[in-house]
Amino acid sequence: DAGVTQSPTHLIKTRGQQVTLRCSPKSGHDTVSWYQQALGQGPQFIFQYYEEEERQRGNFPDRFSGHQFPNYSSELNVNALLLGDSALYLCASSLEVLAGAPDTQYFGPGTRLTVL
Amino acid sequence: GQNIDQPTEMTATEGAIVQINCTYQTSGFNGLFWYQQHAGEAPTFLSYNVLDGLEEKGRFSSFLSRSKGYSYLLLKELQMKDSASYLCAVSPLGDKLIFGTGTRLQVFP
Numbered sequence: 677d678a679g680v681t682q683s684p685t686h687l688i689k690t691r692g693q694q695v696t697l698r699c700s701p702k703s704g705h706d707t708v709s710w711y712q713q714a715l716g717q718g719p720q721f722i723f724q725y726y727e728e729e730e731r732q733r734g735n736f737p738d739r740f741s742g743h744q745f746p747n748y749s750s751e752l753n754v755n756a757l758l759l760g761d762s763a764l765y766l767c768a769s770s771l772e773v774l775a776g777a778p779d780t781q782y783f784g785p786g787t788r789l790t791v792l
Numbered sequence: 793g794q795n796i797d798q799p800t801e802m803t804a805t806e807g808a809i810v811q812i813n814c815t816y817q818t819s820g821f822n823g824l825f826w827y828q829q830h831a832g833e834a835p836t837f838l839s840y841n842v843l844d845g846l847e848e849k850g851r852f853s854s855f856l857s858r859s860k861g862y863s864y865l866l867l868k869e870l871q872m873k874d875s876a877s878y879l880c881a882v883s884p885l886g887d888k889l890i891f892g893t894g895t896r897l898q899v900f901p
Contacts, residue, residue, distance in 0.1 A: 680834075707887065709887065709888075709889075711889075711891075716893070717893055717894075718796075718879050718881070718891030718892050718893045718894050719835070719879070719889075719891050720891070721888050721889060721890065724886075724887055724888065731886070731887075732885075732886055732887065732888045734888070766834060766835070770887060778822045778823045778825075778840075778842075778883035778886070778887050778889075779887055780825070780837055780840060781825075781837070781887070781889065782837060783827075783834040783835045783836070784834055785833065785834045786834055
């Protein structure tokens with residue numbers, strides 16, 4: 677049973693560039709959430725996708741956007757990169773069981789983004 | 793606002809018991825999760841509490857008091873491999889998780 681996978685593992689970009697990160701959810705899961713984790717901090721919620729639509733969003737600027745595909749995989753796009761965007765980007769998947777109730781989220785290994 | 797507080801660091805000895813506390817203030821409460829995160833790795837799910845009381849799962853137990861906005865994670869028979877960060881996360885609404893900064897636990901022989 678494949679777990680959550682993310683690509684790439686590491687990425688180095690320069691300020692002003694754009695980046696796309698990819699996530700494949702755990703088999704059987706239909707919901708994907710993205711988190712940003714700065715060094716020494718807990719993950720911060722960016723947004724969540726369900727049925728190919730953004731369902732919830734955290735306190736992140738519009739430079740952060742995403743997409744979910746019919747096969748439930750997802751992409752996170754960040755435009756106009758800033759030095760402060762350097763972080764570990766985590767994708768988590770879950771299965772929608774009961775609307776409004778939290779479902780256990782399973783995390784992928786993350787993508788380490790460095791902005792120079 | 794949303795606030796999750798947990799100690800930054802803790803140390804313990806192999807074979808001992810350690811309790812990691814978490815207090816929270818959130819606009820809404822849908823459940824509380826504990827995750828373990830080894831350095832450079834993804835968080836892995838440990839436990840979930842939605843009702844008051846103790847949930848036991850092997851060497852790990854988690855307790856919740858909703859009226860006090862308080863939870864703890866209890867680790868028994870500590871092993872060296874338990875050295876990791878432990879993240880407390882609250883779901884205030886839907887599936888969104890609000891994480892604390894994590895508690896870095898070091899287990900010594």
